[in-house]
Amino acid sequence: MNRPFAITLDPGSSMVNKTGTWRTKLPVYVDRLPPCNNACPAGENIQQWLFLAEEGNYEGAWRVLMRDNPLPACMGRVCYHPCEDCCNRAKVDSAVGIHAVERFLGDEAIKRAWKVTVEAPHSGKHVLVVGAGPSGLSAAYHLTLFGHRVTVYEDGHAAGGMMRFGIPKYRLPREVLDAEVSRIEQMGVTFRFKSRVKDLDETMRSGGFDAAFLAVGAHVAKRAYIPAGDASKILDAVGLLRGMEKGDVPLLGRRVLVYGGGNTAMDVARTAKRLGATDSIVVYRRTREKMPAHDFEVQEAIDEGVQFRWLSTVKSEQSGAFVIEKMVLDDKGKPQPTGELGVIKGDSLILALGQDVDLSFLSHVKGLEVEDGVVKVDTRMMTGAAGVFAGGDMVPAERTVTVAIGHGKKAARHVDAFLRGAAYNPAPKHDLAEFEKLNSWYYTDAPHTVQPMLDAARRQSTFQEVMGGLDESNALFEARRCLSCGNCFECDNCYGVCPDNAVKKLGPGKRYAFDYDYCKGCGMCVEECPCGAIKMEPEKT
Amino acid sequence: MTGPAPIKFYQTGTLTVGNRLLPVLNQSVQSDPGRSNALNCGHRACQGCGEALGARYALDAAMRATNRKLIVANATGCLEVFSTPYPESSWQVAWLHSLFGNAPAVATGIAAALKVKGKADTRVIAQGGDGGTVDIGFGCLSGMFERNDDVLYICYDNEAYMNTGIQRSSATPPTARTMTTPAIGEEPGNVFGQGKSVPLIAMAHGIPYVATASVADLRDLEHKVEKAMTFHGARYLHLHVPCPLGWGADTAHTIKLARLAIESGLYPIIEAEQGEVVGRRTIRKRVPVEDYLRPQNRFAHLFRPTLDTRRIAEVQAIADRNIRRFGLEGGVQ
Numbered sequence: 001m002n003r004p005f006a007i008t009l010d011p012g013s014s015m016v017n018k019t020g021t022w023r024t025k026l027p028v029y030v031d032r033l034p035p036c037n038n039a040c041p042a043g044e045n046i047q048q049w050l051f052l053a054e055e056g057n058y059e060g061a062w063r064v065l066m067r068d069n070p071l072p073a074c075m076g077r078v079c080y081h082p083c084e085d086c087c088n089r090a091k092v093d094s095a096v097g098i099h100a101v102e103r104f105l106g107d108e109a110i111k112r113a114w115k116v117t118v119e120a121p122h123s124g125k126h127v128l129v130v131g132a133g134p135s136g137l138s139a140a141y142h143l144t145l146f147g148h149r150v151t152v153y154e155d156g157h158a159a160g161g162m163m164r165f166g167i168p169k170y171r172l173p174r175e176v177l178d179a180e181v182s183r184i185e186q187m188g189v190t191f192r193f194k195s196r197v198k199d200l201d202e203t204m205r206s207g208g209f210d211a212a213f214l215a216v217g218a219h220v221a222k223r224a225y226i227p228a229g230d231a232s233k234i235l236d237a238v239g240l241l242r243g244m245e246k247g248d249v250p251l252l253g254r255r256v257l258v259y260g261g262g263n264t265a266m267d268v269a270r271t272a273k274r275l276g277a278t279d280s281i282v283v284y285r286r287t288r289e290k291m292p293a294h295d296f297e298v299q300e301a302i303d304e305g306v307q308f309r310w311l312s313t314v315k316s317e318q319s320g321a322f323v324i325e326k327m328v329l330d331d332k333g334k335p336q337p338t339g340e341l342g343v344i345k346g347d348s349l350i351l352a353l354g355q356d357v358d359l360s361f362l363s364h365v366k367g368l369e370v371e372d373g374v375v376k377v378d379t380r381m382m383t384g385a386a387g388v389f390a391g392g393d394m395v396p397a398e399r400t401v402t403v404a405i406g407h408g409k410k411a412a413r414h415v416d417a418f419l420r421g422a423a424y425n426p427a428p429k430h431d432l433a434e435f436e437k438l439n440s441w442y443y444t445d446a447p448h449t450v451q452p453m454l455d456a457a458r459r460q461s462t463f464q465e466v467m468g469g470l471d472e473s474n475a476l477f478e479a480r481r482c483l484s485c486g487n488c489f490e491c492d493n494c495y496g497v498c499p500d501n502a503v504k505k506l507g508p509g510k511r512y513a514f515d516y517d518y519c520k521g522c523g524m525c526v527e528e529c530p531c532g533a534i535k536m537e538p539e540k541t
Numbered sequence: 542m543t544g545p546a547p548i549k550f551y552q553t554g555t556l557t558v559g560n561r562l563l564p565v566l567n568q569s570v571q572s573d574p575g576r577s578n579a580l581n582c583g584h585r586a587c588q589g590c591g592e593a594l595g596a597r598y599a600l601d602a603a604m605r606a607t608n609r610k611l612i613v614a615n616a617t618g619c620l621e622v623f624s625t626p627y628p629e630s631s632w633q634v635a636w637l638h639s640l641f642g643n644a645p646a647v648a649t650g651i652a653a654a655l656k657v658k659g660k661a662d663t664r665v666i667a668q669g670g671d672g673g674t675v676d677i678g679f680g681c682l683s684g685m686f687e688r689n690d691d692v693l694y695i696c697y698d699n700e701a702y703m704n705t706g707i708q709r710s711s712a713t714p715p716t717a718r719t720m721t722t723p724a725i726g727e728e729p730g731n732v733f734g735q736g737k738s739v740p741l742i743a744m745a746h747g748i749p750y751v752a753t754a755s756v757a758d759l760r761d762l763e764h765k766v767e768k769a770m771t772f773h774g775a776r777y778l779h780l781h782v783p784c785p786l787g788w789g790a791d792t793a794h795t796i797k798l799a800r801l802a803i804e805s806g807l808y809p810i811i812e813a814e815q816g817e818v819v820g821r822r823t824i825r826k827r828v829p830v831e832d833y834l835r836p837q838n839r840f841a842h843l844f845r846p847t848l849d850t851r852r853i854a855e856v857q858a859i860a861d862r863n864i865r866r867f868g869l870e871g872g873v874q
Contacts, residue, residue, distance in 0.1 A: 476550075
């Protein structure tokens with residue numbers, strides 16, 4: 001070849017120099033479990049639906065949400081959002097208002113009449129669901145998606161369980177509940193209202209059911225013996241709230257005492273205010289810190305003028321006055337009587353001391369075990385009786401709507417496996433995406449969007465919804481506050497910061513790939529990944 | 542009547558390299574799958590090299606701004622050695638190397654030739670490390686400024702002669718350990734009160750455009766390269782590029798250190814036109830200089846065996862003065 005003077009080699013590209021051989025550690029893309037997903041009792045993939053909501057794809061976001069939870073508009077209102085308690089954004093400014101975005105998506109779905117279609121072919125199996133509360137609705141929805149026929153037996157006149165007969169309207173408007181229930185009904189679920197199952201074996205046999213999911217809830221109010229001159233002055237909270245739903249407005253008088261410290265006590269104290277009580281006083285045997293009610297509900301009650309009498313128990317009633325005994329907490333935090341008595345005037349006393357499960361319909365079921373008043377279930381949510389599953393408030397667990405929805409989903413998966421004669425094995429969970437794994441530098445500073453609150457005066461007198469919703473622009477803002485912990489959101493940082501061009505960009509939705517021929521293993525992509533979706537591993541030898 | 546305009550919020554805004562939520566027009570050059578990759582894979586820079594990264598950032602932006610009509614003259618140094626071991630080259634841009642000290646003069650010649658040939662739409666960049674720029678090539682550089690030749694000069698500042706084994710340059714910061722400023726004696730490491738700021742010297746020449754930038758702020762860097770290409774005449778860009786080897790730092794911390802240099806105030810990000818400061822990047826989350834110094838072994842003697850509070854305070858005073866002098870205090874830019 002004819003080369004210039006003193007040139008002996010053709011020019012070449014540095015691409016022949018495979019610098020990947022220098023590497024001792026290599027970066028690997030991972031998905032980590034965001035703390036919100038980890039905390040969600042309904043097992044929602046929150047990070048994923050927020051990712052879709054961030055780009056304004058609300059229907060896509062709603063559909064991802066619906067894979068796990070059939071009641072987003074209800075849950076966005078009544079869930080205690082444990083997801084937000086562990087949100088990593090709280091360490092940057094404040095937690096993402098996940099429930100508010102969920103509610104927005106749920107409301108959009110109702111407004112735009114988005115539907116869920118059943119893709120699975122019909123399995124020929126028929127499943128009985130006892131109880132149309134959140135757990136029963138969730139199970140019925142998921143079982144229908146699996147292709148099974150579902151019939152729900154419900155004692156009450158409508159579906160919703162505690163969402164209808166326990167949670168007041170000012171927290172969950174009934175139009176919202178009705179819309180989400182009717183969507184499930186339209187998928188082909190049969191509801192039989194005012195149909196109490198008296199003997200499970202008999203119902204299973206006569207109905208030709210292949211499996212059953214029990215979710216009757218806990219509706220029997222716990223009582224305390226309080227000697228009273230006029231027994232009609234003492235009511236129970238669940239009975240009162242259920243009566244309200246049917247249109248029975250109780251006569252409580254001007255001065256109402258509520259005995260108990262749980263969320264039901266807060267609900268009933270706030271309801272009493274709305275019914276015209278001038279004084280609504282919660283009597284609780286321990287302190288505010290020890291109250292089982294969620295703090296924000298206590299705060300909202302205080303804002304509405306509900307009063308509190310801490311460290312007190314009710315002893316007896318006589319001619320319009322209740323005898324109260326003062327308590328002290330011992331070193332173990334348990335309340336102990338002091339013998340010191342006082343009198344507090346009151347026109348009525350509402351007991352909110354917790355609820356028991358009515359288990360009478362299960363007395364003939366072989367193998368089914370009961371312990372501490374609730375039904376024992378295994379890790380599949382199956383009771384001791386084969387093919388009989390149970391969930392919600394009637395099994396040992398925290399009694400919240402979201403936990404119940406999670407039970408319904410989990411049970412449906414195992415019922416489906418049971419009906420197919422297989423086992424359902426959930427995929428192993430990813431490692432948790434802790435805050436330390438993120439690089440928070442990259443997230444823009446943004447405050448939490450506070451949901452507009454109805455002013456206190458208005459909500460004391462009406463049953464109008466207390467919390468307002470987000471509109472489209474601030475829902476989008478809120479969704480975009482998500483840090484996408486542990487899951488790539490395609491920010492191009494790895495693609496940009498690699499000094500060796502060893503990251504390939506694969507296009508929207510496809511993320512990136514490492515070119516290990518040239519990656520030297522410096523680790524810069526790991527350090528600069530905002531969301532902790534890359535990790536270093538030792539080089540394979 | 543209309544309410545207040547809704548707040549635009551894009552999760553990571555322009556802090557990340559790309560952002561799927563931003564309109565295409567607002568995307569960075571580096572996020573583009575069709576970027577030039579002016580410095581391609583296979584180069585022999587160390588792991589985590591800030592200079593290799595900075596060169597690709599700057600030249601890719603220049604390639605876009607000039608519609609890929611670009612010629613680059615390179616001074617001797619790491620950048621030249623690791624990119625072009627004969628007969629291989631990593632450059633995907635017209636590129637040539639002559640000597641350590643003459644890159645500005647070579648570029649001047651290229652620009653003059655292009656003008657004569659009527660190809661003035663092809664633009665010229667000269668580039669080098671801090672050694673080739675602030676010391677060895679300084680005479681040629683000042684001449685290029687003074688004649689206002691149509692060249693953008695980019696200095697990749699890693700604060701010492703890294704290619705020959707970490708010798709002090711006049712861009713090496715006080716207290717830093719190099720092979721020629723060892724960490725021994727009463728005042729270990731580089732001394733206070735020496736060295737020079739070439740960006741300020743460039744401004745004193747009254748040339749059309751002078752700017753400082755950093756690999757820690759890609760969008761600012763790309764913006765400045767593009768802006769520089771809107772001017773004709775001599776322009777100067779000083780780019781801070783950490784060197785994991787020479788600084789004794791973790792290879793993963795290159796951008797993090799560059800960021801801490803900005804956020805501590807030690808590396809002011811400014812721009813100037815005709816010798817006057819016209820823009821500054823204010824500090825987003827201020828940190829003490831200690832946060833920047835501690836992860837680097839070249840400053841280890843400030844922390845071990847005993848904490849050298851006096852000299853750390855002197856370094857802090859430099860940062861504080863920068864913040865005062867250039868008005869770096871404040872929120873997001």
